[in-house]
Amino acid sequence: MATPSGAWPALASPIPTSTDMEPTEAIGVGERLFATTPSGRNYLSDFMHSQEPIDPDHDEDEADLTAEAAEDYRLSTTHMTGSLHELQEDAVIKDDKTQQEVAEVMQRSMEACQINPDTVSRLSSPRKRSSASPALSPELDTDDEDDDDDDDDFEDAQESLSPSQKRLESQSSSVPDPGIMNSPTWRQQRKHVFVLSESGKPIFSQHGDEDELASLMAVMQAMVSYVIDMGDVLKSMSAGGKQIAFLHKGPLILVAVTQGNESASQLAVQLTYVYHQILSILTLGQLTRIFERKPGFDLRKMLAGSERLIQSLVRAMDSDPSFMLSAVRVLPLAQAIRDDITKTVIQSCQKIKNLVFAIMIADNKLVALIRMKKYYIHPADLHLLLNLVNTTESFKHSEAWLPICLPKFDPSGFVHAHISYLSDDCQACLLMITAERDIFFEVSEAKGKIVEVMTKNNTLLPISESMTKSKETPADLDFPELRHFLYKSRSAAQFTSPIAATAYQDEKDADRLHGIYLEMQHQLHSPHRPLKLIYRGDSQENVLGWVTQTFELYAAFSPDATKATAIKTINAVLKWCKKEETSLFILNAPTF
Amino acid sequence: MSPPSDVKVVLLGTEYCGKSSLVERYLHDRFRGENCYQNTVGAAYGSKLFEINVNGSPRALIMGIWDTAGSERYQSMSRLYYRSARAAILCFDITCRESWAKVQFWKKEVQRHERLCRIYLCATKMDKLLAEDQADGTEGHAPAIEGAVVSRFAQESEAALFHTTRIGSSPTTNFVFHLNPPHFTFGMPLAARARARSLSTESGLCCEVVDTLHRALPVTKAGAHSDEEP
Numbered sequence: 001m002a003t004p005s006g007a008w009p010a011l012a013s014p015i016p017t018s019t020d021m022e023p024t025e026a027i028g029v030g031e032r033l034f035a036t037t038p039s040g041r042n043y044l045s046d047f048m049h050s051q052e053p054i055d056p057d058h059d060e061d062e063a064d065l066t067a068e069a070a071e072d073y074r075l076s077t078t079h080m081t082g083s084l085h086e087l088q089e090d091a092v093i094k095d096d097k098t099q100q101e102v103a104e105v106m107q108r109s110m111e112a113c114q115i116n117p118d119t120v121s122r123l124s125s126p127r128k129r130s131s132a133s134p135a136l137s138p139e140l141d142t143d144d145e146d147d148d149d150d151d152d153d154f155e156d157a158q159e160s161l162s163p164s165q166k167r168l169e170s171q172s173s174s175v176p177d178p179g180i181m182n183s184p185t186w187r188q189q190r191k192h193v194f195v196l197s198e199s200g201k202p203i204f205s206q207h208g209d210e211d212e213l214a215s216l217m218a219v220m221q222a223m224v225s226y227v228i229d230m231g232d233v234l235k236s237m238s239a240g241g242k243q244i245a246f247l248h249k250g251p252l253i254l255v256a257v258t259q260g261n262e263s264a265s266q267l268a269v270q271l272t273y274v275y276h277q278i279l280s281i282l283t284l285g286q287l288t289r290i291f292e293r294k295p296g297f298d299l300r301k302m303l304a305g306s307e308r309l310i311q312s313l314v315r316a317m318d319s320d321p322s323f324m325l326s327a328v329r330v331l332p333l334a335q336a337i338r339d340d341i342t343k344t345v346i347q348s349c350q351k352i353k354n355l356v357f358a359i360m361i362a363d364n365k366l367v368a369l370i371r372m373k374k375y376y377i378h379p380a381d382l383h384l385l386l387n388l389v390n391t392t393e394s395f396k397h398s399e400a401w402l403p404i405c406l407p408k409f410d411p412s413g414f415v416h417a418h419i420s421y422l423s424d425d426c427q428a429c430l431l432m433i434t435a436e437r438d439i440f441f442e443v444s445e446a447k448g449k450i451v452e453v454m455t456k457n458n459t460l461l462p463i464s465e466s467m468t469k470s471k472e473t474p475a476d477l478d479f480p481e482l483r484h485f486l487y488k489s490r491s492a493a494q495f496t497s498p499i500a501a502t503a504y505q506d507e508k509d510a511d512r513l514h515g516i517y518l519e520m521q522h523q524l525h526s527p528h529r530p531l532k533l534i535y536r537g538d539s540q541e542n543v544l545g546w547v548t549q550t551f552e553l554y555a556a557f558s559p560d561a562t563k564a565t566a567i568k569t570i571n572a573v574l575k576w577c578k579k580e581e582t583s584l585f586i587l588n589a590p591t592f
Numbered sequence: 593m594s595p596p597s598d599v600k601v602v603l604l605g606t607e608y609c610g611k612s613s614l615v616e617r618y619l620h621d622r623f624r625g626e627n628c629y630q631n632t633v634g635a636a637y638g639s640k641l642f643e644i645n646v647n648g649s650p651r652a653l654i655m656g657i658w659d660t661a662g663s664e665r666y667q668s669m670s671r672l673y674y675r676s677a678r679a680a681i682l683c684f685d686i687t688c689r690e691s692w693a694k695v696q697f698w699k700k701e702v703q704r705h706e707r708l709c710r711i712y713l714c715a716t717k718m719d720k721l722l723a724e725d726q727a728d729g730t731e732g733h734a735p736a737i738e739g740a741v742v743s744r745f746a747q748e749s750e751a752a753l754f755h756t757t758r759i760g761s762s763p764t765t766n767f768v769f770h771l772n773p774p775h776f777t778f779g780m781p782l783a784a785r786a787r788a789r790s791l792s793t794e795s796g797l798c799c800e801v802v803d804t805l806h807r808a809l810p811v812t813k814a815g816a817h818s819d820e821e822p
Binding site: 282306401437 | 607612615616619620628630631632633634635636637638659661662663664665666669672
């Protein structure tokens, strides 16, 4: 299928057709941070001892692929201009031959998942009625030069709509609204995350009832499988001012649609998190088995009750920078106290067999982490555990013993976690993770001992104190010029940030800042043109982003701050971080 | 798991039938309300110390309660929690037919694997049957399972049957459900009992069954029954 050699700006990241690169490798910056060390060693302790290795060849490879991919762009017809609803029809533009093919595949896929084409055409109808020009004028990535050409192509394509396409449209004019997808609130959501099975069955939708979105998900499934048929992988699109990312993992298809600042690779990282969240509930083995046995299985049955975990994860990713930075926050504690806590845990757990990790968390921050020799916990797994603790109220009242899968540790099996809070006065949560499922009482006893010793050594109080103290703003830290900052120690995969100044107390403002951070993170880690230092200003704030071998820093100032002030303040922040290093970060990696 | 507790009690039943609320009420005497519903992940463990009378001399016992997750995906793991349990409380929501079906499943499961385990049946959310208890003024639900069926099943499986409810809809009022130490009797306070009786004539449910959990413990059988519920 020959295609015009012009680049396809509508697709944010090209789909490599060459076999040189595994599809998963282009997953994005965050993932790359995790996956840079050789297999099996890419865990937290690596971060604790080594710099993040950066593969010098990687970027070049990717650039080559870009060129190659542009040549062989068989998805050239997907010049996306509307929202997802329009994808189906938009996929059917350009030359007749391709268009016919797409239409056929769509038809086939729809038949396969028992969707009446009418339903899908109904999806397209809203735009037909309100086809305001912005929806049609492609909003394109500025990276590419051939915008004009593309516009022409698009016009051509409009004219060459096939009869079958027209048939769909004529049918669509008489059918009623498709319900939720037409509701303005649903359409205006900043972000959507969908999960569906390979056969197109809805599993999860961030907004709205999945059942009502069945036809939309069928379209997503059709698109993914169409590209598979071409021997390719659909990764992302940009359309109608939206970024759409696809992730096809095992028997699941995950789709994210955003109007925000996330880049396609950042969305892919987020989707990987959602996928891991599902694995942590079911394990890869169980997930695969279910769909091998029954490809049409309704996975919601198995996830019942756990939707809240996915929901809260998706919500957290919209505001919590830990996912973007692939790092965890640490509860600031004097090193002597942290060491004492660590020692207490190690001594109390000596007799427990196969205890892999002991993790203490307070206020969504790491207090202590002890691991078994040879085993490492990946920040991605840690985020899932944090999410579980954050969303489960009952851990506060009783000891829990539950099977959980840590996908980066072992995607195919469960480990068992003992989860409980230390005491009513100290809201720190202790997770002890073991490979043995029958040793609840031993672990529970060890927990009792830990609390006893910590009470005796007076190490519970400092945790509570630090939890109250961590409500500090930059001004409290003596940086009045600063509104907010993020400092990540790259070797430790940990970061620190104060709570934002009053300028960002409002959710809308906080969202805007987070959006700027996301954008900057993408620019700093872009595989094509990574930047080292960014200073950007507008009427609302000046923001600086800076990445070096050892740290990654983002700082927000008021719009009238001068560059000189910014630089002076940043240097002071760096000095402060260095000085407080031992309390802000966990720099050793204690083992049992 | 070799328990340091003396009596292992396990709660089984479908999700959202009130197992955690039951335990919460028993251990901490509080009720967080339906709006706070959160499914249990895996299982939660709670324990309570109580004293019983063995041949005239008091003896302290620890009761370990396993509140299991009702979600289907944890079913394969539930063996872990009911292994060597002395009492299994099979809960079902009186307004939910599926939850009743599950009780039969659990009964078979427990009887097959744990011969020493006594079975207790617990019909929850009885207040939903009473029109005057509905916060929104709606009619009470119809019971999803006939009382006669439940009683027959209880007899066949030699299981004591209990009904739990919540009086009124304000969260400050008490649950009728009580497991009172030292005898942690499953039963109802008198006032509620009267209401429940009137309820039972309508729905045909038997509300009079009162039993003590520690029947599960052979040692305590002799002394424990002396001060039964009225």
